Amino acid sequence: MPANKYALLRYRIIDRCLTNPGKPFPTKEELRLACEEALYGSDGEHISISTIEKDLWAMRNEADLGYYAPIEYHRDERGYHYTEDGYSINDIQLNDDDLDAIRFATKTLIQFRELPIFQQFDQALGKIADRLEVSPNLDPEGVDKHVQFESTPHAAGSEHLGPLLHAIRAHHPISLTYLKFTDTPTESTYVLEPYLLKEYRNRWYLLGWDPGRGHIRTFGCDRIRGIAVDDTQKFQVQPSFDARNYFEHAMGITVLGDGTPEDVAFLCDPLLAKYLTSQPLHHSQSMDLDEEGQVTVRLKVMPTFELLQWLQAHASELTLLQPESIRRSMVDNLQNALERQKISGP
Incomplete structure (x- = not known):
């Protein structure tokens, strides 16, 4: 039986997790959280562990999908992985169900592109719409000879976005293990109150209040080596911080204290x-x-x-x-x- 559109989207998310070198061997719960966050945000639980188990079985065995993905559980690492190096379902030609799922997701998002909450993604949505316009079947053969889209590399550190977003929304402080870019790289640990995730030039950054120094600091997510969320504590956001206006006078990711422009x-x-x-x-x-x-x-x-x-x-x-x-x-x-x-x- 052909998979529904949301199942096909989950397969892509699971594949992305299984091929993420920054966080190998994800557990079922980590796969569930990744699908939950990507499809529904952090509002409740819409995806169960049994759904993920069915997804893994379908990716391995479902003939209509044609993936026959070599997914196995690694007992020593206590997580799932592809047994074939370099495998990804992205290397398999899209079938009609895949194309329908992509069109469905794209049309759904484009309907809301004028809403304020989606305006920061307008350029990305426009690129997806343009790609579907020039090649409805997403067939790269022939199209790339005439139309070439800018490709951006996978942003290192994106595997941390899920737990960081959870801590930001729940107002939980975190302990951050961080590797500085210095002549002699060393790991340091920071206790932070996480406020905001911001993307700039294909890199993700975390902004958080440092109680020890009494000001906001910025950390590149690609340099984060570990995150421990303290679910037992809650913090209050500093009254002076306004996420919507914090970068109003900044070009880029740097904001110099509380100075005026x-x-x-x-x-x-x-x-x-x-x-x-x-x-x-x-x-x-x-x-x-x-x-x-x-x-x-x-x-x-x-x-x-x-x-x-x-x-x-x-x-x-x-x-x-x-x-x-x-x-x-x-x-x-x-x-x-x-x-x-x-x-x-x-």
Whole structure:
């Protein structure tokens, strides 16, 4: 009997868990939680362990699916895995039921793309809709010769999103084992009150209140090595924190304390101005054209690392007018870069 649309979606989620190198050998409960979170969020329990057991059996044996997935339980690791290296049901050609499930999920999401809660995913939903429009059968043969979509790598650390989201919603503090990016990488442990998960440039970040330091800190999820949730404790979110407005004046993931945003202004070449017109840097961006044809771009943003990085990348196309602090940092960094590129003669 053909599987229903939700079962087909669960198979894809289970496959993703079984092929996740960051968290191998998932248990039935971990598979259940992954499906629950992906399909229903954390609102109650809609999927049972028996459903997962049936899914695993179907993926192994159901002829209509055609997966015949080599799934086995590993007694030493106490979890499930594929016995064939590199196996994934994604490598198997989609059948009609798979295509119907994808169309069903896509059409359901697109109906709600204008709602505020879905607006942050509008670009992703648009890409899915565009793919279905150019290739209703999702057949890559021929299509990729004429239309190529940008592909993004799997975000390392995404396996932590489930337990982190649970702790955020339930207001449970966590103990975080974290590996810093330093010359000599070392693991450190932090006790945090988790507030927010944010994606930036295909990486996930956790924002949490550090009671010891008395301020919010940011951690890259790809550097998290372990999470322990304290279900016996509850915390209250700091009154000054507003998730909706926290990044209002930030370009990127960095927010510098509780400081106020600064006025940033630079002259830019006409070609760069056209790009900034079609894709603004920030919602505060304004552009003025003077009588001599020069374009001045103005922003009201925090002086963040990401802003400095962007300005340096386009240094040959712009002249920074203000603020002076960023201009000095920009000049110092570019001079250091120039020194590094000098090659001594023979």
